[in-house]
Amino acid sequence: MEVITINQWPLSGFNDYRPDLEAGNIVFFPTTPFALSEVSKEFLRTLDFSGGAVHKNIAYRPVIDRVTGVDPKSVEMATLHDVFREYSRNLIQFARELLPEYAAAWKLDYASFRPLEERGRDLPVNKRNDLIHTDAFPSRPTQGDLILRVFTNIHPAASRVWITSDPFKTVAERYAQDAGLQSLAARSTSPAARLRDGFLRLLNRLHLPVFPRSPYDRFMLRFHDYLKRNEEFQSSTTKYRFEFPPGSTWLAFTDVLPHSVESGQYALEQTFIVARESLASRASTPVAILERLCGKPLVA
């Protein structure tokens, strides 16, 4: 895998970075390619999280303009909201200019602020960020679309350090069957399972809090946990180490690129769900790879 560095923004001419991202590479900007003031960064870095004021990450949903994950009594909510709104808007505008084909059909997902030092965090295995994994969201199934994440390191001095591995195809060819792909695909495509999935989709359309997952989404959740729990994978997989310095921004499909965080504090992140129809190549998506491996359709 590669890091494609863009030293100058805006670009002097258009360049299509979709094939790079879809292959599991990282697109990297050494300096922040959108407006983000020192005052905003300092405000985020000096939030007081003592006394359990923050749950894990602070999240912002651009679609409904709402901040969650923080005790409103403990922080200056109006300012926090303004900072997130400005960050998310500027970042989305930048991403739209960089990746216009994706922007035509993407879904805006959450933005988040990660205030805690990643090194040495005491978390259950499934939640650990220091174990290499591919992303999957329990409450936001993608139905085969891809998870694009844009990160910005706002630490004043320290790099954020990632360990990555070879892209999804390599890891899936080696481990997907052991993770139970074949049996999950067989069970998921039975008449009873189809009936159940149709019923869940109906409940979801009635705005009930159920998350209808395709067989693909179920497998990706399972694979996320499987990779984190697999000591042989964690120790023997090919590893690439990257240091993202303060002020840098980077983008990756985090369901295509296996990754972990070795260290780092204070990162901002915005997620986009990128429609398969807008990709440069649909053949290299995780869902296409898994369907080839198991010989069954995994999304409707």
Ligand SMILES: [Fe+2]
């Ligand atoms: Fe992740």
